[in-house]
Amino acid sequence: MNLRILFKSFRLAFRARKRVIAFIIIYAILFISVGKGLQAAMMTPGAEWPWLAMAFIVATVYAILISQFRARDIAILKCVSWSNSEILLLLVGEVMIVAISAYLVVFQLSVEILGIVAYFETDFGLLRDLQELIVVEAVPMLWTLLYVVFLQIPGLALARWRAMKIPPMRALREE
Amino acid sequence: MANPIIQAIDVNKEYGRGKKTVAALKDVNLEIFPGEFVAVVGPSGCGKSTLLHVLSGLEAPTSGRVLIDGVDVTLISERDMPKLRAQKIGFVFQSFLLIEDLTAFENVEAVLWPSKEIPKEKQEAMALEVLREVDMLERKDHFPRQMSGGEQQRVAIARALVNSPPILFCDEPTGNLDSKTGENILKIIARLNKEKKMTVVLVTHNEDLVKYAKRVLRMKDGRVTSDR
Numbered sequence: 001m002n003l004r005i006l007f008k009s010f011r012l013a014f015r016a017r018k019r020v021i022a023f024i025i026i027y028a029i030l031f032i033s034v035g036k037g038l039q040a041a042m043m044t045p046g047a048e049w050p051w052l053a054m055a056f057i058v059a060t061v062y063a064i065l066i067s068q069f070r071a072r073d074i075a076i077l078k079c080v081s082w083s084n085s086e087i088l089l090l091l092v093g094e095v096m097i098v099a100i101s102a103y104l105v106v107f108q109l110s111v112e113i114l115g116i117v118a119y120f121e122t123d124f125g126l127l128r129d130l131q132e133l134i135v136v137e138a139v140p141m142l143w144t145l146l147y148v149v150f151l152q153i154p155g156l157a158l159a160r161w162r163a164m165k166i167p168p169m170r171a172l173r174e175e
Numbered sequence: 176m177a178n179p180i181i182q183a184i185d186v187n188k189e190y191g192r193g194k195k196t197v198a199a200l201k202d203v204n205l206e207i208f209p210g211e212f213v214a215v216v217g218p219s220g221c222g223k224s225t226l227l228h229v230l231s232g233l234e235a236p237t238s239g240r241v242l243i244d245g246v247d248v249t250l251i252s253e254r255d256m257p258k259l260r261a262q263k264i265g266f267v268f269q270s271f272l273l274i275e276d277l278t279a280f281e282n283v284e285a286v287l288w289p290s291k292e293i294p295k296e297k298q299e300a301m302a303l304e305v306l307r308e309v310d311m312l313e314r315k316d317h318f319p320r321q322m323s324g325g326e327q328q329r330v331a332i333a334r335a336l337v338n339s340p341p342i343l344f345c346d347e348p349t350g351n352l353d354s355k356t357g358e359n360i361l362k363i364i365a366r367l368n369k370e371k372k373m374t375v376v377l378v379t380h381n382e383d384l385v386k387y388a389k390r391v392l393r394m395k396d397g398r399v400t401s402d403r
Binding site for chain 1: 228268274
């Protein structure tokens with residue numbers, strides 16, 4: 001694996017600021033929803049499937065969207081001799097950085113809320129509502145991250161297939 | 176005499192199907208030798224850009240063969256094509272085709288990122304060296320949107336040169352530039368041809384730029400009508 005391309009893809013992802021921030025927020029909501037769903041499903045076996053399906057759909061849609069957004073860049077990189085596997089690495093990097101950033105955002109948010117609740121020793125009001133809404137227990141949260149990463153694989157395979165189909169000539173046709 | 180570095184044998188290129196078929200290239204036979212500066216000129220729609228795309232392997236011909244340094248590009252798999260491009264070909268396009276989210280330096284260096292043989296420090300040094308050659312070192316941290324057309328084209332030239340390919344394909348490189356900037360770009364390309372002995376294939380509809388070429392191919396209706 002070419003780590004240089006992977007690290008460059010992180011930087012490239014953050015240059016597309018608006019899109020990446022939007023998807024970090026979407027992924028953060030996804031992590032909270034799926035985490036809460038898995039937490040609830042611990043009591044009711046089988047209840048996790050709708051949540052996993054949702055994670056699968058979001059992860060796949062995002063992977064496909066990246067290949068769409070990056071179509072021009074992919075065509076240019078093919079013109080300058082990048083192979084399909086190197087281009088896939090660029091897409092994987094963007095997906096990874098968004099998923100990890102969203103996870104860290106939710107984690108940090110949970111820690112902050114728990115800290116504030118503990119500090120003020122409050123048991124009601126807005127903070128308690130926020131805690132109910134956002135904070136997910138550590139174990140389901142970790143499982144959620146693993147599930148999202150795993151469920152990303154089919155989406156990335158699809159993104160690779162789409163990227164493969166983009167001819168270098170596409171960049172020229174858009175002139 | 177040296178072997179041709181680019182060879183087109185009975186090349187035809189058609190677009191569309193059935194009754195809507197348009198022949199863009201008709202029975203093109205061509206040999207280009209190492210170190211030549213070839214200009215391909217002709218009116219709009221005569222097939223000159225298609226010829227460049229076919230010669231460079233960006234598009235496959237409908238029939239015929241294209242050889243780059245003895246390798247038949249029509250037989251090369253999609254998998255092996257990037258390797259050939261990396262070793263033999265540099266491109267300069269009319270609309271620069273720089274990646275908007277990368278700086279000038281990164282756009283140039285990106286060509287080398289896939290190479291595991293060249294260490295990071297050397298990649299950076301190579302990118303800086305070619306940026307210096309096109310006099311863009313001071314603008315290396317600027318994004319394409321922060322540069323003028325002429326500057327973007329110079330970065331595109333640096334990108335084409337960074338892996339020292341023996342062939343440079345230029346598709347209307349001055350098409351989006353004013354005449355003075357266009358002349359400057361052509362001077363850079365002519366200098367590279369002279370100093371680095373690069374083979375240059377330049378497609379243009381601008382007759383004023385033909386003076387830089389040592390050989391001029393004229394095209395009409397998909398055929399090469401004169402070669403001198």
